[in-house]
Amino acid sequence: MSASIQNGPAINGNGKSTAPAAIEVENIVKRYGTFEAVKGVSFSVAEGEIFGLLGPNGAGKSTLIRMMTTLIPVTSGKAIVGGHDVAKDPDDVRRMIGVIPQALTSDQDLTVEENLSIYAKLYSVPRAQRIKNINAVLEAVDLLKWRDAQTKTLSGGMRRRLEIARGLVHDPRIFFLDEPTTGLDPVSRIAVWEMLNNLKKTRNLTMLLTTHYMEEADRLCDRIAIVDHGNLVALGTPAELKQSVPGSNVVEVQFNREHDLWKTRLEAIPNVTEVQAQSGGVYRVLTSNGSQTTTQLVEMAASLGEQLTSLSVQNTSLDDVFVHYTGRQLRDEQVKAVFTMPPRPGAQP
């Protein structure tokens, strides 16, 4: 039984899982001199779960993952990975984890198979098992026909798949991925997501990944922890996190003229739960009824003789969750329905 503990104003209780914990982190702190990169974070990850650490660059995600993978010492607190304390039994932890670093570190001069073979040897995988594992992971990441190709001839997406294969070649129980799709084009990114989902199903792997892509966290993770400035500010399933934000829809609107009263007027519209003013005269309106609010908003603008420059309606996303809990925005490529309003006849451009 695992318990999800949080150190911030996060949603409560629902982020718990009933499966045994593969990773347990208790009040973990990392300090560099006087700077605290991670400030007493606690959470647990159940076996077979994909757990995401979501946050902007510099939030402390990589520091957290590096502490859990024994790369940097923990200043205080406790991290148990696969039943072993990272501070007391680092070698036991290393034996049961696979790690995909943020950078592509496969040797370009070596072939795909050589890269995998060397890493299998670093984990002391016996020869017969090594051959079997290499074949299995190459098949899993769809690189079987590239096994003899030099790594430098592979595309970015293929290299990332090789990195994932390398992390799995010793058959780990727990898999850490530090921003696994950073730098990939959208097509390759989706291919990696599908591959990770398949791996989860076929290998019963526990995965902990860091990302700053909302869509990635939403599509891949069973549960997500939002990290900001070294704090864990929210934890739960994607659905729970979205439900925790007031309003089920977000209407994004831009008027042709700036006016101090827009925010007050928008807040006065029925069903609106929150209005966030953004740069460039854009307002994000959180509402429990998107279509009704949109109609009322257009009518309000028409009655005031004002013109809308743009208007979009979308469901609550993790971006809204992030804004709600941190007060800042973490933008990701999102597919939105954007309606650009045509200018009214006779209106000044």
Add this chain to the structure above:
Amino acid sequence: MNRMMAIVEREMRKFFRSPVLMIMSMMLPLVQLVILGNAFGGKIHNARIAVVDYDHGPQAVRIHEAFDAVAANIATFTTVNYDDETTAREDVRTGKVDAAVIIPAQYSRRVYAQDAPAIGLVVDNSDQFMSSSLESEMQSLVDALNQPVIQDRVVKSIALDIVELYPYVEYMKYLLPGCVALAMYISVMIGGGMLYIDDKARGVHEGYLVTPISKLELVMGLNIAGAIKAVLAGISLTVIGSLIAGLGTIFNPVADVYLILLILGTSLAFNGMMFLMMVRVDDPLVPRAMFGVLNTLLYFPSGAVYPIAAFPKWLRAIAVVDPFSYAIHGFKAILLKDGGFVAIQYDLLFLFTFGIGTLLIASTLFKRTL
């Protein structure tokens, strides 16, 4: 052991797949051997000497005859006759001629009268090598002129009988030991130091550190790979350099054993030194910046291009702790003198002790975490 060998395997596969390192590590020493060996190894030929003869007597004719003999045989210089000393001095100053010999008036008479006869030599001493060569040649010539026409039955002057133990060693051969050590140093710096820090910066070491490899296995793996690369560079340059310089020692199997021992000791010492310097470095610019400085600081005081005995005290102090000095001394003892184990035993002792010592310190300083 398997994990250590995995590190060695990775390094060696990369090394053989990209032969640039091997070529780069041998290019500079080979160019140095060929260019410096030929540039500095020769003697002065066809220097131009102005001769101003105010005497024209029989003894002056003997000098002219001696000059003609030099020009016709060893050809150190040829002579040009001048009418006056002022023009000759001016031409030495402006470089039209390399030196001027002044035969004063009454020179023949003074020779016959044994009245302190002298001839003058004007040299351009801004070029030390040229002026000292001409001075030496002229001194030999004057010594010959001083010899009596009829030799005494009993030679009264003291003679120095020189016994040369080895055939004449051209400068290229003298340079070869230094070039072998230099090739190994370059291999260690590029194939060890620079690649190590580049890998660190690329995150390759992060990949190692999350595996169960121990600190000792990792350090040993990296150093064994570095030592193999340096040994290959050392053997290649010893063979190629010996063939270029015309040294036949490499065809003696016993000497080859000693050479291999020296190459092993040198690679161990250089690797240990490099690893100690780089163990806490993260910036890829550091080994590149250190490369040139260390090259000058360690290679030149080692006796590779000039004898250590000619150095000032502080430079000799560097030579005492410089592994280059012992490597080059050892290579000279075998390649040039075929001196046997006795000649290199202290060099081997220093190189292996230095290598093991620096590796132990570096291993202690090596961090298992980032």
